[in-house]
Amino acid sequence: MNFNDLSSARPDLAFIAHWVPKNAHVLDVGCGDGVMMDYLQSDKQCSGYGIEIADDKVLDSTKRGVRVIQQDMEKGLALFGDDSFDTVLCLSSLQMMKHVEPLLRDIVRVGKEAIVSFPNFAYWPHRVALLKGRMPVSESLPYEWYDTPNVRCATITDFRDLAEECGLEVIECVALAEGQRVSFLPNLRGDLAVFRLRKKASH
Amino acid sequence: MHFAQPLALQSGASLRDYMLMYETYGTLNADKSNAVLVCHALNASHHVAGEYEGQPKSQGWWDNMVGPGKSLDTDKFFVIGINNLGSCFGSTGPMHVNPATGKPYGAAFPVVTVEDWVNAQARLADALGITQFAAVMGGSLGGMQALAWSIMYPDRLRHCVVIASTAKLSAQNIAFNDVARQAILSDPDYHGGDFYEHGVVPKNGLRVARMVGHITYLSDDDMAEKFGRKLRAVADNPAEAGDYKFGFGVDFEIESYLRYQGDKFSEYFDANTYLLITKALDYFDPARAHGGDLAKTLSGTKARFFLASFTTDWRFSPERSQEIVQALIRNRRQVTYAEIDAPHGHDAFLLEDPRYMKLVRAYYDQVWNDINEKAAA
Numbered sequence: 001m002n003f004n005d006l007s008s009a010r011p012d013l014a015f016i017a018h019w020v021p022k023n024a025h026v027l028d029v030g031c032g033d034g035v036m037m038d039y040l041q042s043d044k045q046c047s048g049y050g051i052e053i054a055d056d057k058v059l060d061s062t063k064r065g066v067r068v069i070q071q072d073m074e075k076g077l078a079l080f081g082d083d084s085f086d087t088v089l090c091l092s093s094l095q096m097m098k099h100v101e102p103l104l105r106d107i108v109r110v111g112k113e114a115i116v117s118f119p120n121f122a123y124w125p126h127r128v129a130l131l132k133g134r135m136p137v138s139e140s141l142p143y144e145w146y147d148t149p150n151v152r153c154a155t156i157t158d159f160r161d162l163a164e165e166c167g168l169e170v171i172e173c174v175a176l177a178e179g180q181r182v183s184f185l186p187n188l189r190g191d192l193a194v195f196r197l198r199k200k201a202s203h
Numbered sequence: 204m205h206f207a208q209p210l211a212l213q214s215g216a217s218l219r220d221y222m223l224m225y226e227t228y229g230t231l232n233a234d235k236s237n238a239v240l241v242c243h244a245l246n247a248s249h250h251v252a253g254e255y256e257g258q259p260k261s262q263g264w265w266d267n268m269v270g271p272g273k274s275l276d277t278d279k280f281f282v283i284g285i286n287n288l289g290s291c292f293g294s295t296g297p298m299h300v301n302p303a304t305g306k307p308y309g310a311a312f313p314v315v316t317v318e319d320w321v322n323a324q325a326r327l328a329d330a331l332g333i334t335q336f337a338a339v340m341g342g343s344l345g346g347m348q349a350l351a352w353s354i355m356y357p358d359r360l361r362h363c364v365v366i367a368s369t370a371k372l373s374a375q376n377i378a379f380n381d382v383a384r385q386a387i388l389s390d391p392d393y394h395g396g397d398f399y400e401h402g403v404v405p406k407n408g409l410r411v412a413r414m415v416g417h418i419t420y421l422s423d424d425d426m427a428e429k430f431g432r433k434l435r436a437v438a439d440n441p442a443e444a445g446d447y448k449f450g451f452g453v454d455f456e457i458e459s460y461l462r463y464q465g466d467k468f469s470e471y472f473d474a475n476t477y478l479l480i481t482k483a484l485d486y487f488d489p490a491r492a493h494g495g496d497l498a499k500t501l502s503g504t505k506a507r508f509f510l511a512s513f514t515t516d517w518r519f520s521p522e523r524s525q526e527i528v529q530a531l532i533r534n535r536r537q538v539t540y541a542e543i544d545a546p547h548g549h550d551a552f553l554l555e556d557p558r559y560m561k562l563v564r565a566y567y568d569q570v571w572n573d574i575n576e577k578a579a580a
Contacts, residue, residue, distance in 0.1 A: 025535065047535065055558045058541055062565040065572070069528060069540045079529045 001064075006039045011179020012192055013039070016091065016115055019172070019196055020044060024086035027051065029073050029107060030093025034061030041066065048085060051077075074099060080110040088114045092192070095119060095150040105166055113171070113198045120175060120193040122155035127188075140191040156187040163197060172196040206326055210288075213486075216313035219302055223327055224249045224286040224293035228269065229277035231331075236574045238281045238333045240324060240360075241269065242341035242348035245416070245480050246472060248292035251284035252277070265342075267555045274564040279571055280337060285327060287320045289479040297475035298399060308475075310396020315479060317344070317487045321351045325359065337574050338567075339506075340364035342552040343519065344480070347487045350527065353504040354489050361577075362570050363506040364563075367516055367552035369523035370497055370530075371488040376518065379419050380481040383412035387474045396475055405474045410465035412477055417464050422515035422548035430457040497530035507537040507573075509566045511559065513551040514544045539566060 007014040013036050020026060022044045028037050031050025034057070040046035050068040052058050061068040069079065074097055088111030090103075095118045097103050107114045119140045120126075126136035135145040143150065154162075156175060163170055175182045175190020182190040204225065210218045226249045231238060241251050243264065252263035252270045269275045269282055286294040289312060297312035304311075328336070339352040339360045346368025353363040372380075387393055390408030394401050418426075433456040434445045445454070453459045493499040508531055512524035521542050531538040543559050545551040551559070 047537075049532070049538070055543075059558070059562055059565055062539055062562060062569070065569055067537050067539050069532075069538070070542045071525075071540075079525065079532055081533060084532075 001035070001039045001042050003039070003043060006035065006043075007179075010035060012117065012176055012194075013091065015174075015176060015179055015181065016089070016117065016194060017044070019115055020046065020087050020089075022046070024048075025084070027077075027080065027085045027088045027110060029077070029088060029090040029103075030096075031061055031066065031068060031089075032057050034064045034066035034068060036089065036091065037061070037066040038064040073097065073103060076102060077106040077110050082109055083112050085111045086113065087111055089116075090114065091117045092119070095152045095154065098151060100152050101162065101166065104162065104168075108166070108168055108197060108199050113196065114168075115194065115196050116159075117192055117194040118152075118154060118159070119150065120156055120187065120190050121153040122157070122187045123177075123191045124188050138191070154193075156190070156193045159193060159195060163195065167200050168197045169200045170195060170197060204327060204330060206323075206330075208326075210319070210323055210326070212313050212319045213316045214314050218288065218295065218313065221288060221295035221323070222293070222299075223288070223295075223323060225327060226250055226284045228252055228282040228284075229280055231281040231333075234578060235333050236335070236337060236578060237279065238283060238328075238331075238336050239275060239570075240283050240285065240328070240336050240339045240352075241265065241275070242285070242320075242324070242339065242345035243287065243290075244341070244343040244345045245477075245484070246468070247345075248290065249284040249286040249294075250292070251282065265553065267553075268560070268563065274560045275340070275567055276564075280567070283327075283331070285324055287315070287480075288323055289315045289476060289483075291471075291473035291476040296473065297396070297479065298473055307397070307399045309399060310475060310478075312475060312479065314482050314486075316483050317347045317351050318355060318489075320483070321348055321355055324348070324352075325356055328359065334359065336360045337570050338362035338364050340366075341368070342366035343368055343549065344484055344487075347484075351487075351489060353506045353508070354500060357503050357505040360506045361573060362509065362566075363504070364509045364566070365524070365527065366511045367513055367519050367524075367549060368510075368527075369519040370490060370500075370527050372485055373523075376419075377485050379415055380485055383415050384478055384481055386411035386415070387477060390474075393474060396478075398474065404469070406469040409469040409472060409474050409477060410462070413468035413472070414461045414465045417461060419518045420548055420550045422517065422546060424515065425547050426457065428546075430455070430460060433457075435459050497526060498533040501527075501530050501536070502534050504531075504534070504536060509539045509541075509563075511541040511543060511552075511562070513547070513549070514542060515546055516549045516551060518549040 024046045026046045026048035028050040037050045058070045088107045129136035174194045175186030176192040207220045247264040250263045252266045255261040271278045286292045297308045301308045339349045341349045346365035387408035390405035392403040393405040490497040490500040510524050512521040528540045
């Protein structure tokens with residue numbers, strides 16, 4: 001898979017891929033159909049694994065030649081040693097976790113660097129929906145309140161607080177709208193929040 | 204195939220010469236890169252797939268997995284099934300004549316280990332001119348052999364496929380094996396292993412051994428669903444459920460089923476083989492030589508790995524596979540791991556489950572691409 005294929009299939013992933021260095025050892029937590037690892041392996045000579053729980057996605061990833069470990073990421077990353085990856089990705093998955101904080105701590109434990117993305121709940125159409133007295137349903141949050149797998153709703157500002165709480169340094173924080181970077185009023189105009197994080201240097 | 208060169212065994216003993224039975228399926232390609240070795244578990248043989256001509260019900264033990272167009276596709280791969288030493292399906296075993304005494308080996312057949320089997324399998328590979336397998340594959344005890352291959356002969360396999368297996372038995376596993384062995388050893392018809400010359404078979408011992416073993420292959424839920432507390436039907440009226448008989452005969456369906464399995468098994472299986480194979484299971488612990496450090500044990504491996512476990516398998520539970528996966532990850536080996544949510548316990552590895560079969564197929568497609576890319580390079 002090349003960059004153009006990735007850009008047209010998943011512009012958000014194409015943006016994030018720039019942050020992953022060539023030859024990096026990568027863990028993709030919640031790798032889905034494996035499209036990101038597939039791209040990173042074939043275009044950036046990365047190695048590593050995806051983690052996924054759904055049978056059909058484990059199959060899709062395997063068909064793409066991605067090394068996938070089937071497990072519930074809610075159970076943490078005990079299989080992996082400290083700092084064993086250059087980059088750990090957790091893309092559009094964290095909001096589905098019941099135990100966000102322990103997983104986030106585990107992600108930065110096993111990775112020298114982490115990239116986390118999640119739907120930004122403060123995206124303006126969501127605010128408008130709430131003002132109208134309704135839970136937001138949009139392209140980035142396409143579920144009704146009663147059937148959504150997204151059990152954690154956060155905004156860019158909220159996540160910054162959690163990162164601080166967990167002792168993480170925010171290397172970069174970007175809001176994307178339809179895969180394009182939003183610089184002006186990001187917490188209002190971005191539908192996807194992307195954080196690049198690492199552990200703060202200990203003293 | 205007969206081997207005249209003695210085989211040194213882990214125990215220090217050796218086999219002077221021996222026979223290995225094997226079957227092949229598909230065609231070995233010109234550069235001999237498409238061979239897949241399939242290793243068997245406790246009670247299976249070299250007859251992995253297909254039926255023998257004119258013998259209905261002679262289906263191979265992994266026929267749902269291996270064959271033309273199947274997950275391990277014999278239209279692409281050259282698959283070898285091999286019967287291990289000490290077994291009772293044609294390869295040299297305790298029922299064969301010991302050249303040193305002129306009598307059947309019996310209990311004098313040397314205790315063989317997984318590593319001994321792998322060494323013997325490697326000699327067969329040599330004889331067939333296969334320097335590197337596309338994959339070595341097995342389930343349960345067969346998976347142990349595949350794992351041992353990756354450690355002992357790292358350059359001789361490109362992929363290692365380990366299903367429902369473990370890097371070592373637990374105390375509970377060993378305990379069940381010993382109950383089975385005691386059943387055989389305490390059967391008066393066992394005659395210290397020399398029952399052949401007495402013209403008898405320790406059927407009762409074998410039967411109990413199989414019954415105990417069989418319980419460990421099934422999950423509690425599966426057994427509950429299949430049998431529950433159902434009572435055996437009245438003999439002359441299968442429609443009518445029986446009642447308690449207030450004796451020690453068969454009351455429950457599960458008793459009837461286990462006894463039937465035990466009877467069937469005791470008619471075709473050899474008691475000495477059962478002892479030998481359960482010992483091979485117990486002894487398998489490749490990390491033992493590395494102070495129990497499995498990651499260190501696997502540090503010399505070069506293969507890519509595929510592992511699968513089944514959620515209801517309590518004999519070799521998913522945690523046992525996860526230990527192997529973790530050790531491989533520590534070594535940055537390429538590994539794919541599936542945990543299949545199947546209800547059938549340990550037996551699931553032999554059963555048809557579309558998720559399992561599709562995934563193995565997808566993995567073998569990758570193996571196929573790999574050997575073709577290597578050939579093109």
